[in-house]
Amino acid sequence: MVAYQVLTGAASTTRDAKRLTGIARSSAERDRRRPTPAAPVRRAPANALTPAEREQVLCLLNSLEFVDAAPAQIYAALLDQGVYVGSIATMYRVLREHAQVRERRRLARHPARWRPELVADAPWQVYTWDITKLAGPAKGVYYDA
Structure with missing residues (x-):
């Protein structure tokens, strides 16, 4: 156009x-x-958290007490203590801004398994075995070679 x-x-x-x-x-x-629609001007909500409050929520989420808990668990624990810092969605929003929306529990990391590598430079140094399945005369019949 x-x-x-x-x-x-x-x-x-x-x-x-x-x-x-x-x-x-x-x-x-x-x-x-046709009139072109004007883009609506969005203002920040009156109850939006200030940057200092957002930092306080992030520090609370990363504190030793709550570092391995989900935002819903943190929200419930804080309400039991009589403290309200924001909704569960606000907590997720703050975590998402800092790329921390992931599994928050401390999980064990298993080391990579080491596979031995056998090297032979002459005959009769390395012995191994293998079982190979060979198809038999009928369906479901196999022979081990």
Whole structure:
């Protein structure tokens, strides 16, 4: 649509602009008469947390008491203590801003398994075994080789 408007604005006829862009004159005229909606101006909510309050929530979420708990558990524990710092969604929002939305429990990390590598530089140094299944004469019948 922009190309059509540029062509008609540059002293080109609407017929030529239609032929070059493939846009019908009626569609272009309808689009020109349609008012463009103004982008709504969004203001911050009156009850939004200040940066200092957000930092306080993050420190609380990462404190030793709550470091391995989910936001819903933290929310319930704080309400039991009579403390309200924000909703569960607010806690998740603060964690997401700091890329901390993940498993919060301390999980064991298993080391990678070491597989022995046997190297032979002469005959009769390394012995191994292998069982291979060979298909038998009927379905479901196998032979170990």
